[in-house]
Amino acid sequence: MKEKVIVVGAGAIGLSIAYELCQRGAQVTVVDRDQVFDSRASSTSSSTYSGSAVATRRSASSWAASGILPPANFDSATDPIDQLRGYSHRLFPRWADQLRQTTGIDCQLERCGGWYLADTPGEIAAMMGMVNYWQELAIECEAKSLAELATKEPLLSPWASSAKAKAWWVPDEYQIRTPSLLAALTAACQANGAELIGGANVIDVDETGASTHVTIDHTGKRSKLIADAIVVCGGSWTGSVAARLKLSHSLIPIRGQILLLDMGHRQLSGVINFGNRYLVPRQNGSVLVGSCEEEVGHQHGTTPSILADLREFIRNVCPELARATQITAWSGLRPMTFDGFPMIGKLPDSDAIYVASGHYRSGIHLAPATAVCIADTIEGATPPLSIQPFAVGKQQQQTTAC
Template sequence: MIGGGVIGCLSALNLLERGCAVRLIEKRRTGQEASWAGGGIVSPLYPWRYSDPVSALAEWSQGYYPKLGVALAQATGIDPEISPCGLLWLDHAEQAEALRWAGLQNKPLRAVDSAFIYQQVPQLAPGFSQALWQPQLANVRNPRLMDALRARLLQHPAFSLLEDQAVTGLLMDSGKVCGVRTGSEQYNADAVVLAAGAWSGEWLAELGLGLPVKPVKGQMLLYRTAPGWLPSMVLFDGRYAIPRRDGHVLFGSTLEHAGFDKRTTAEALSSLKASAIALLPALADLQPVAQWAGLRPGSPEGVPYIGPVPGYDGLWLNTGHYRNGLVLAPASCRLLADLMSGAPAIIDPRPYAPAGRVQLAV
């Protein structure tokens, strides 16, 4: 397994539960890239905008997350804090479209008026007249999720972890991928899974394959408030506030095409603070306690690549989830394990297949 984010770790866990032995190789430390940096809303930000393949993964994952949280907490003592606090989409121009989608998908999304809005979240700035509301929509505290996944993996006798080691190449035998190389070390394997997030496109380019996965930077702010100060998640004009159980509030995020530059910027700080105060005026009296950036694995329409790489027998992909890696991870990783083990697939795997979507580089 190449890559130690939520996709790599949860793929490894699924394969271990199928009886496989798994070695995970991460060039830095497990779970410290996009999986740590994201907000953790267990839904695409605007679910009605997405294609059926993304919606299918999201639907399955949303149903599975509560069980995953309980299982990880019981096994490791680390609670991922999956909190079903609900989400308000404020004064959204696509309300009619969203409600049509909710009706077709049987989602508990409904329109609410200003009285409901301010009863649910009294801290909001005045002037909001309508909203979409989905109760019980959850967020996961992703740094704790990654800590729990790492701890759970290390409990398995058939698992080994190599951190601070970069995979530098594939081992090939008679046209089949049979392992990886890290510097002077070689590790044999029956199959290799590439789950390197924003770095996956660069990695496959070295094999002469074109995978349209590019880094897209997102910057976030963190505020510290009293527990319960923000009762629900709120989203307005592309930006959102997410409450954590201990009173921390995340605010994000930017969408920047800046290559692999993860530096935070004063411009983003100013923009995010202005949006945060416009939405929740009491934050004007507080200074953010942290600012950070992560790199999303941008891909066309956000549809991930899950399955075998054509022309490289033994090489598999699970990557390209764009803004929805945490949202789609449970279903994506279960689907990968189904495909690799020959089990019946939880959903139709064809929309995610790399075949026909990964091309020879020109």
């Protein structure tokens, strides 16, 4: 293992990599453009989302994420992303348990199952294709009658009265409370000796001969951090970290918006999936409602039109939820690559610079597997799955001679 590693980015991917490296004995420094989240703020299982905490994370798709972990099966997967997802899905229960033992923070990982609903010909056809695919992967997915849906989830009875509606039940869907997960990772990294530097703008990432370094501007002072290896995990900002990476045109930030409502106590048992929209019931009675996909650059913030669309979605699917109290609303920027594959691995022309970014809507779910693959690669070991499909080189813009 290379002794000193700098991780650029304190989202789910960066913190997971830092945590895995710490477990293997590396001396890790995590650098983030925002103030590093205070792990004590989400250290109790009863705490709710803090809208202000999310709002202060300028680049934060991780901190804004809903925490849905769809079903996956590593043993039967052949598609590279399905393999990555399947390996993470296998790791999550052990990670959540280890983080709780180390930090006392409960990430609220829950195998709550997920309902998948559709009520138009196009949505039904898309779901039938997904069901067939899951069956090929030996993932349990069962068509349910609308009466069964109404019995299990009484709040959905009005929607279930539609003659055109169809429902499927997937028992191996998990959810996790994202702020608690990230708080636990932060605390675990600190407990293992990692240094976390927040409010630090990365000016450059470079290696000259045997020297690999990150230049940062921290509290108005410019300095260099020297390491044996650097892992860049800047989410949608990865392309702007350094020209050395040649990734300035490789990532597109896609904004998503989320509503957080309070029902007083939990009245939905499973995650409700409806195309790209969802309802995620938390243990404390709050419900997350999302989401959307907007190509608006690095612009954060919610908009009246999207929030109105989400409220209309609630009224159509779960009218009782429409009467719940709104706690807050926020947005996050998801990093999307041009081919939909995340970047995981070493920079092609480098001996010590690695990239882990571009996980789009699956950063939380893919974080543990990404961490193991990056740590194995830094160690010179063979990862549990091939990361060649996620090679960084294909995402770099190529220069041509004039």
